[in-house]
Amino acid sequence: MIHYPKTFNKASPAGFDGIFDWDFLLPVFEGTKIEPMDIDAVIERKGKFLIFETKTCNKEIPNGQRITLEGLIKLGKGNVTVMIIYGKTSDTITNMEEWHYKNGEITKIMNGCCDRNYVLSRVSAWFQWANKNM
Numbered sequence: 229m230i231h232y233p234k235t236f237n238k239a240s241p242a243g244f245d246g247i248f249d250w251d252f253l254l255p256v257f258e259g260t261k262i263e264p265m266d267i268d269a270v271i272e273r274k275g276k277f278l279i280f281e282t283k284t285c286n287k288e289i290p291n292g293q294r295i296t297l298e299g300l301i302k303l304g305k306g307n308v309t310v311m312i313i314y315g316k317t318s319d320t321i322t323n324m325e326e327w328h329y330k331n332g333e334i335t336k337i338m339n340g341c342c343d344r345n346y347v348l349s350r351v352s353a354w355f356q357w358a359n360k361n362m
Contacts (some may be wrong), residue, residue: 268280279300
């Protein structure tokens with residue numbers, strides 16, 4: 229389900245090939261708050277995964293999505309990193325968060341007041357790390 233179709237339609241995701249309506253699954257989860265969610269982008273390099281989620285500035289991550297992303301990080305045990313980017317285009321990025329797994333815990337680094345160049349530098353650092361660590 230796309231909660232904000234007008235915003236979604238302003239900038240189609242990379243490789244966008246249409247909208248799939250997952251609402252047909254909702255009866256399976258009746259009586260819960262579960263509903264399918266998306267991940268905005270995923271990169272894999274040598275068994276390391278970088279997951280991106282974008283949010284409108286000042287919008288909180290829904291609880292269910294937070295639980296899912298944290299679960300993926302724990303499952304990856306150091307092989308999964310999440311970057312939450314606040315801004316819906318590269319020109320509107322205002323800040324970001326990086327979530328990492330370290331010593332059995334999730335560490336969240338808040339990077340306020342950043343822009344596309346900062347995100348590029350952090351993704352570049354992740355890519356260099358992924359290339360070195362098998």
